[in-house]
Amino acid sequence: MTQFEPVLIVRRLIVLKGAKPVYDERLHPGVNVIRGENASGKSTILNFIYYGLGGDLTDWSTAALLCSRVYLEVELNGMVVTLARDISKTAGSPMDIFSGAYELSLKQPANAWNRYPYRRSLTTESFSQALFRLLGMPDVSLEVSGNITMHQVLRLLYADQLSPVDEIFRFEQFEQKDTRDTIGRLLCGAYTNELYENTQSLKSLKKEFDKIDAQLRSLFVVLGKAEQEVATTDWLSAECEELLKQRRQVEQETDALERKMASNSSDPISMKEQTECYDFVKRKQVEIAKTKQAIHSLVLDIADSDAFVNGLKEKVNNLRDSAVVARNLEEIKFHSCPACFSILDSEEDALTYACHLCKTPYDSEQVAARIAGLVNESAVQIKQSEVLQGRRREKLLKLEEDLESLGKEWKSSAQKLSSMLGRPSTENQQLLRELQRKLGYIDRMIEDFDQKSKMAGVISSLSQRKTELQLRITSLDEENLGLRRAQQDRLNRAYLLISEEVKHLLHNDLRRQDSFENAKGLSFSFEKNRLTVDGESYFSASSRAILKSSFFAGFTAAASEEEFFRHPRFCMIDTLENMGVEEVRSQNFQRLLVNRSAKLKARHQIIYATAMIDPELNNASYTVGRYSTRDEPTIELWK
Incomplete structure (x- = not known):
């Protein structure tokens, strides 16, 4: 199977309670099914994966809070690393990263792990930067909301149970619209490195341009408008040279006078x-x-x-x-x-x-x-x-x-x-010359002209740099205009491919929603966080759950067919049976998901949870771990 990049594959999940493992299961590329009764801990497993990959999670289940640490062995573009985080109610927990498989990490000393904070600083990288680098994804920065994090990307990869079923992103308070839009564009492949680098350069160049412009304005105020027109470097140098000639002439006259005074004086020489x-x-x-x-x-x-x-x-x-x-x-x-x-x-x-x-x-x-x-x-x-x-x-x-x-x-x-x-000279003559130099008008004028000459040189240098910056800014603006047009074309292409994948799933859904059977177009807005089918957004609760699940599966499928996407070809779905989805409808969707996964071009991973697994899929090729019950939940705390 072809490998597009980025690609994220979870290979193993280990959860510890103290030093004791209470969950340890391996996963595989393709479809992975976490199955079990309702309230048996299926969502807790998906939350552990979400958190282990860098999601910020503080609303834990009671069973999860009894655990202490989560380990994830993952493939990032084919490179195997192990991620570890302590389970905490406090937001922004750090992440430990080991370069290699989990079993290998057990044989290595503690210093073989590298700890990364949740947030970056001037001298320290965040774990999002480290993971993005291994995935080959750009480090995107926004003016208002700052840098895009792994947590924010995962919000478009995980359809959880608690978020509103009619919204695309995992719910989060106080989020910015531009953040959602940028994440969507990024995963659709419509945020190129070149445009990102140009945008970052433009920010730096414009900041320098504004700084130089402000400096020039201040210097012109100091010099005065009249002097702006005449106070060139050459003119100031000529004036200064004339003052130096006058100074030498005065010094010669002063010297002659002092020698004459010395010849007629009986003061001691010093x-x-x-x-x-x-x-x-x-x-x-x-x-x-x-x-x-x-x-x-x-x-x-x-x-x-x-x-x-x-x-x-x-x-x-x-x-x-x-x-x-x-x-x-x-x-x-x-x-x-x-x-x-x-x-x-x-x-x-x-x-x-x-x-x-x-x-x-x-x-x-x-x-x-x-x-x-x-x-x-x-x-x-x-x-x-x-x-x-x-x-x-x-x-x-x-x-x-x-x-x-x-x-x-x-x-x-x-x-x-x-x-x-x-x-x-005598002591009195020394004092005379010192007073003459201190009070000399010519010295003060020379010093003044020297300062003005220096200022004129600074103005010339700043003006030249300002012109260079303006030319570079104009060039980058024009280049970015072309890149944005190309990006928009790519975004339109991505939207079309996602829409086709989702329509395939909706057309083959059971006959429960008329607008799904003959759907002609799917529209979605990352910025507005909404999905519509042929302009309609009001459906039955169960159909909304199917639509949201179809969108996450369709997005992953589209990215697994076309290389230009920056989607990591990974998603988790916990909305399959939300809002009263029937067993027969859920099982039909599961079969559609598995059939589509088998035909996809590139390596990918889809993890979903269900209490109604289709009997055809209830085997080791698809399932992860045992069937959990309320008496024997996913997390084996009773052992």
């Missing part, structure tokens, strides 16, 4: 100011050298870390390719020796999984599990490295500012020292 100035210049030179060295070292660290991060990202992509190879490696056969071309023995090796050539035992599942672990480990390294890179860049910016400040101090002191060299 070199104190020159010495102090010289020492200050030397200190600044040392500080400048150290700062430059720190900058050069930091630049190299940043470049090296950028290369490391890019290497890790490439590694993650290569690991995903390796997972595909690992799944198919055991099928490679050599008919002749690649060294001497002799015909090889065609007898089957005694080992079930072994290299055809060297007979080394081969375990593709273990390889896939290791790949899953490496993917998540690499992702964590990327996250940590990017945080460190941000800190390095902040430090680099601070060092560059320090270097500029040190350079100004050194330049000012060097000019001062240059004017002092070879000029013996």
Whole structure:
């Protein structure tokens, strides 16, 4: 059977009460039936699966609250991992993830597991991010409601008993319409990585554009409108050069005057100011050298870390390719020796999984599990490295500012020292020159023009960057317009395929609802959370239950026929017998479900609960565990 991605297959469910397992059953691809009497714990099993996969659940049954921990062994795009969560009434419980099968996890130390919180932080990934990465699904972010989580995706994969039967999504208070719409588009394959990445880039670019625009407005206010027109960098440089000429001329006149005063004075000569100035210049030179060295070292660290991060990202992509190879490696056969071309023995090796050539035992599942672990480990390294890179860049910016400040101090002191060299002076003359420099109008003008020149340079740089950003934003907006048109076409295609699958189930339903027999069109809105058949939404209660069950099964079937869907080809149905659905009608639906599942192109999994299993399906090919009763419920707490 073909494997489309993403695909999620639950292979095993284990529930513990303390250290004791009270439920341990294996599941399989295709249709899985949880069967038993009413109130025997069937819904509790589906809730455990929902919770184990990342659903947020606090409304537990009494029996479930007596349990302590749930384990799920799952396949995510062929990679086997084990998920574990402690059962809690508190929302937002973390998840532990082990790269490999449950049995293997029992032989490993505790540190072989990785714990992920429910919510992400600046330095920590959430378990939704880890699971989406293994499933190859994008990490979608919304303006109002934040990031899409595994919990929110599962609400469109699990038709539970307690949610209103006329709504599509599992019930949740205070949800946003745009969240429902985005989840629907995502699972229909109408939310591409390229559009997502472009949208994220646009957010960042527009944020930078607004910031630069605000900075320019502030600078123009400071400079004044008149100076905006003339205060270019070249003009300010020319004005500053003219002031420097005037300053040199005044210094020459001051120097001549002081020498004349010195020749007629009997005051003692002092070199104190020159010495102090010289020492200050030397200190600044040392500080400048150290700062430059720190900058050069930091630049190299940043470049090296950028290369490391890019290497890790490439590694993650290569690991995903390796997972595909690992799944198919055991099928490679050599008919002749690649060294001497002799015909090889065609007898089957005694080992079930072994290299055809060297007979080394081969375990593709273990390889896939290791790949899953490496993917998540690499992702964590990327996250940590990017945080460190941000800190390095902040430090680099601070060092560059320090270097500029040190350079100004050194330049000012060097000019001062240059004017002092070879000029013996008295204490009174030193005081005279110091007062002259402090009160000098020319120095203040030079400093003012220097600041304005710097500001003009900043304006020029910001204006250029603003233009670049505007061009990039326009380009991405145009590109996104084309992508959205293509997405809408894909969404329309997905809606049509889902509608056809649901109509097939409705047309073959027992004759209980006239509008189902001759249904021409199914309409649904993820945003409005509603289903209609030929524009009609009012049906009998039992028919609403059949319609909702048909939608979840039809959505999974459509995704298993077309690769472009991002639906994980997995669903759980606990609405099959809601609202008084007759036994004969339920069993008819079950047969339709199994027959359609057998013909689907791609691997998938449908799990449903029933108290009225069709006798033809009551065998190990479809059922999970034993038939539960009120006296012997699904959770074996009495043992």
